[in-house]
Amino acid sequence: MGIPYSYSLRNLWTRRLTTVLTASGMALVVFVFAATLMLSEGLRKTLVDTGSWDNVVVIRKSAQTEVQSGVDRSQAAIVETQPEVAMAEGQRLVAKELVVLISLPKRGTGKPSNVVIRGIGAPSLLLRPQVKLREGRMPRPGSAEIIAGASIAKRFQGGGIGETLRFGMRDWTVVGIFDAGNTGFSSEIWGDVDQLMQAFRRPVYSSVIFKLRDAAEFGRVKARLEADPRLTVEAKREIRFYADQSEAMATFLNILGVTLTVIFSLGAVIGAMITMYAAVANRITEIGTLRALGFQRRSILGAFILESLFLGLLGGVVGVFFASFMQLVTISTMNWQTFSELAFSFTLTPRIIGASLVFSLVMGFVGGLLPAFRAARMNIVDALRAN
Amino acid sequence: MFIIKLLIRNAFRHKLRTGLTIVGVAIAIVAFGLLRTLVDLWYAGVEASSASRLITRNSISLVFPLPISYKDRIRQVPGVRDVSWGNWFGGIYKEEKNFFPSFAVEPRSFLAMYPEYRVDPVELKSFLLDRKGAMVGAKTAERFGWKVGDQVMLRGTIFPGQWEFVIRGIYHGAAKSTDETQFFFHWDYLNEVMRRTVPRRADQAGYYIIELKKPDQAAEVSLAVDATFRNSLAETLTETERAFQMSFVSMTEAIVIAIQIVSYVVIVIIMVVAANTMAMTARERIPEYATLKTLGFGGLHIAGVIFGESLVIAMAGGVTGVILTFPAARWIETELSQFFPVFTVAPSTICMDLAAAFIVGAVAGIFPTWRGVTIRIAEGLRRVG
Numbered sequence: 001m002g003i004p005y006s007y008s009l010r011n012l013w014t015r016r017l018t019t020v021l022t023a024s025g026m027a028l029v030v031f032v033f034a035a036t037l038m039l040s041e042g043l044r045k046t047l048v049d050t051g052s053w054d055n056v057v058v059i060r061k062s063a064q065t066e067v068q069s070g071v072d073r074s075q076a077a078i079v080e081t082q083p084e085v086a087m088a089e090g091q092r093l094v095a096k097e098l099v100v101l102i103s104l105p106k107r108g109t110g111k112p113s114n115v116v117i118r119g120i121g122a123p124s125l126l127l128r129p130q131v132k133l134r135e136g137r138m139p140r141p142g143s144a145e146i147i148a149g150a151s152i153a154k155r156f157q158g159g160g161i162g163e164t165l166r167f168g169m170r171d172w173t174v175v176g177i178f179d180a181g182n183t184g185f186s187s188e189i190w191g192d193v194d195q196l197m198q199a200f201r202r203p204v205y206s207s208v209i210f211k212l213r214d215a216a217e218f219g220r221v222k223a224r225l226e227a228d229p230r231l232t233v234e235a236k237r238e239i240r241f242y243a244d245q246s247e248a249m250a251t252f253l254n255i256l257g258v259t260l261t262v263i264f265s266l267g268a269v270i271g272a273m274i275t276m277y278a279a280v281a282n283r284i285t286e287i288g289t290l291r292a293l294g295f296q297r298r299s300i301l302g303a304f305i306l307e308s309l310f311l312g313l314l315g316g317v318v319g320v321f322f323a324s325f326m327q328l329v330t331i332s333t334m335n336w337q338t339f340s341e342l343a344f345s346f347t348l349t350p351r352i353i354g355a356s357l358v359f360s361l362v363m364g365f366v367g368g369l370l371p372a373f374r375a376a377r378m379n380i381v382d383a384l385r386a387n
Numbered sequence: 388m389f390i391i392k393l394l395i396r397n398a399f400r401h402k403l404r405t406g407l408t409i410v411g412v413a414i415a416i417v418a419f420g421l422l423r424t425l426v427d428l429w430y431a432g433v434e435a436s437s438a439s440r441l442i443t444r445n446s447i448s449l450v451f452p453l454p455i456s457y458k459d460r461i462r463q464v465p466g467v468r469d470v471s472w473g474n475w476f477g478g479i480y481k482e483e484k485n486f487f488p489s490f491a492v493e494p495r496s497f498l499a500m501y502p503e504y505r506v507d508p509v510e511l512k513s514f515l516l517d518r519k520g521a522m523v524g525a526k527t528a529e530r531f532g533w534k535v536g537d538q539v540m541l542r543g544t545i546f547p548g549q550w551e552f553v554i555r556g557i558y559h560g561a562a563k564s565t566d567e568t569q570f571f572f573h574w575d576y577l578n579e580v581m582r583r584t585v586p587r588r589a590d591q592a593g594y595y596i597i598e599l600k601k602p603d604q605a606a607e608v609s610l611a612v613d614a615t616f617r618n619s620l621a622e623t624l625t626e627t628e629r630a631f632q633m634s635f636v637s638m639t640e641a642i643v644i645a646i647q648i649v650s651y652v653v654i655v656i657i658m659v660v661a662a663n664t665m666a667m668t669a670r671e672r673i674p675e676y677a678t679l680k681t682l683g684f685g686g687l688h689i690a691g692v693i694f695g696e697s698l699v700i701a702m703a704g705g706v707t708g709v710i711l712t713f714p715a716a717r718w719i720e721t722e723l724s725q726f727f728p729v730f731t732v733a734p735s736t737i738c739m740d741l742a743a744a745f746i747v748g749a750v751a752g753i754f755p756t757w758r759g760v761t762i763r764i765a766e767g768l769r770r771v772g
Contacts, residue, residue: 018667021660021666025656025663028652028655032649062479062544064483064544068477068544100451103447103449103634111637169622200447263414266414267414267653270408271659271663274408277404277407332641333639333642334635334639
């Protein structure tokens with residue numbers, strides 16, 4: 001016969017201070033564990049949402065980012081006429097874009113940070129259905145008008161609607177704010193590509209982006225573009241392109257997260273072990289009595305492991321509860337590969353909740369295993385004679 | 388003397404529990420020390436920068452170049468001793484993961500301005516004479532097994548093509564914190580190739596480095612340089628090398644802040660664990676404390692015993708942690724050298740480590756001490772462990 005679950009639960013309640021201290025230690029660890037996962041997930045989601053599966057980005061060969069790339073007008077024209085390009089509303093869905101970095105001062109602190117300026121063409125919005133104009137209107141072609149991403153409008157001086165930004169020896173009026181959700185585009189400024197090329201004296205485009213009429217045709221068009229002797233370009237699916245852009249950042253966050261979690265969980269497991277050893281030591285007589293009443297060694301082992309699992313779960317639930325508030329936080333930092341600002345937020349998914357709770361249970365189990373064995377191995381007579 | 392002996396004996400009465408606590412504190416101190424070092428590294432470039440050097444770049448942002456003709460006009464600005472210039476090259480050696488910073492520089496003036504890069508005079512001479520010559524830091528040379536005379540091929544990401552170099556010199560840092568991973572080659576080589584292949588990108592410098600006659604003239608000279616090019620096609624932004632480096636750091640500030648917060652969270656977690664241990668210890672020994680009181684020992688004495696024990700355990704963990712930090716840092720330096728070329732634990736970090744361990748011990752001891760001091764004799768004796 002097993003010992004009732006309530007025995008394990010009630011023991012935790014009896015030694016409230018110890019329980020609270022141990023569980024809060026675990027809660028902190030689970031909090032950090034969940035927060036790291038949420039950060040990676042947020043970064044991943046931002047990048048996946050930024051790209052589309054059936055969009056192709058064409059940049060100069062061996063340039064890793066759009067900023068480094070250069071595609072001249074004749075090359076862009078060749079890309080534009082590929083048969084795989086989709087059509088909509090009577091036009092080809094190809095955008096020849098310019099991407100440059102400028103540094104702008106942030107609101108509040110005035111510290112400069114790098115921002116992406118994207119020169120767009122008419123099809124650019126059609127290629128990116130996730131981008132929506134939230135306020136104002138689109139810039140008129142041929143004018144010094146720009147639209148700013150929601151996150152730029154909020155965080156940079158002069159980024160709000162009606163305000164002006166000065167770059168390329170000109171003042172640019174922000175006539176609209178666009179919302180691109182949680183994507184990299186929210187941290188960009190868009191304007192007419194021809195105006196921007198003139199202002200920055202750049203005779204070449206940075207990239208050519210087009211939508212495939214059939215997503216499965218990517219392999220064929222990639223092979224043809226890269227083999228064409230007139231071109232020195234490479235083509236990538238847009239999703240892949242954005243994932244590559246932040247590889248260093250993602251790797252860094254993962255290494256940091258894993259290292260911290262390992263170190264922290266060692267601390268928490270030690271905490272649980274200390275607690276459970278003390279729990280066993282305090283209850284030697286009790287354990288003897290239970291054994292004398294006929295409970296098996298196995299039941300004793302189970303009861304103590306269960307107690308430790310409860311302890312872990314308690315920490316896990318509290319940790320996940322507090323971590324869920326991290327969803328309100330948005331991190332904006334420079335992406336090392338593109339040297340531009342990227343804003344992303346902590347994202348909680350059911351998978352992360354599950355992983356965190358399992359992690360807390362594992363910590364509880366590991367911490368409780370040795371003490372539970374000690375309790376189970378105890379000799380009835382010795383245990384009863386103690387004290 | 389007696390009290391110290393008592394403290395140590397007390398601390399190790401429950402060997403397993405004390406041992407676990409010490410291990411816990413030690414782990415936390417190692418983590419804290421490494422995280423602090425990581426944050427220090429973030430600012431290493433800022434720390435290594437000189438106050439007597441200015442950096443001039445395009446005011447729009449770093450990705451826009453400046454005409455090479457600016458060098459003579461900058462040289463004429465009062466207070467400027469010498470000017471050097473260069474381009475961020477961003478070359479890739481075989482694979483992207485083999486990253487190291489590479490620059491095209493004007494070698495004579497550049498090396499004169501940066502005495503922290505030390506090169507053998509013979510190597511220096513052959514580097515200056517060879518247009519395809521390159522000079523590389525000792526760490527990078529060691530990483531790829533490069534020796535003087537080796538041919539190296541880099542793939543350009545910003546300047547397209549395959550670029551051939553001959554290693555002519557290997558530099559060593561004057562200080563331990565000097566970055567020994569960089570790769571320098573002749574700006575003239577870059578420029579000649581650009582003239583031939585992409586003429587519109589020739590005769591341009593990514594940045595200028597200005598050496599000042601007097602460091603305290605930094606502000607005036609910066610303003611004078613920027614005024615010279617105001618309303619030109621390429622307006623400039625001149626700032627001290629320190630501010631320039633700082634601008635990179637501040638862009639990644641969110642991560643630095645996160646690491647800093649985490650390093651304190653480690654301490655809080657371990658404080659909770661240690662407090663737990665001390666609370667248990669004190670609870671078990673309350674009859675003992677009551678007995679001591681009966682014998683006539685004052686509250687202060689009892690407090691000393693409990694508090695002291697907490698400190699002994701925490702400091703034992705702290706010292707163990709400090710000792711372990713060094714091999715851990717060494718391991719990171721060798722195994723993760725592409726991310727962290729230098730991973731040196733600063734003396735101030737050691738002090739912070741020990742202070743942190745002390746705080747853990749003190750905070751963990753407060754509550755049990757208070758319990759031990761305030762317990763009344765009769766109550767304490769009546770208690771059954």
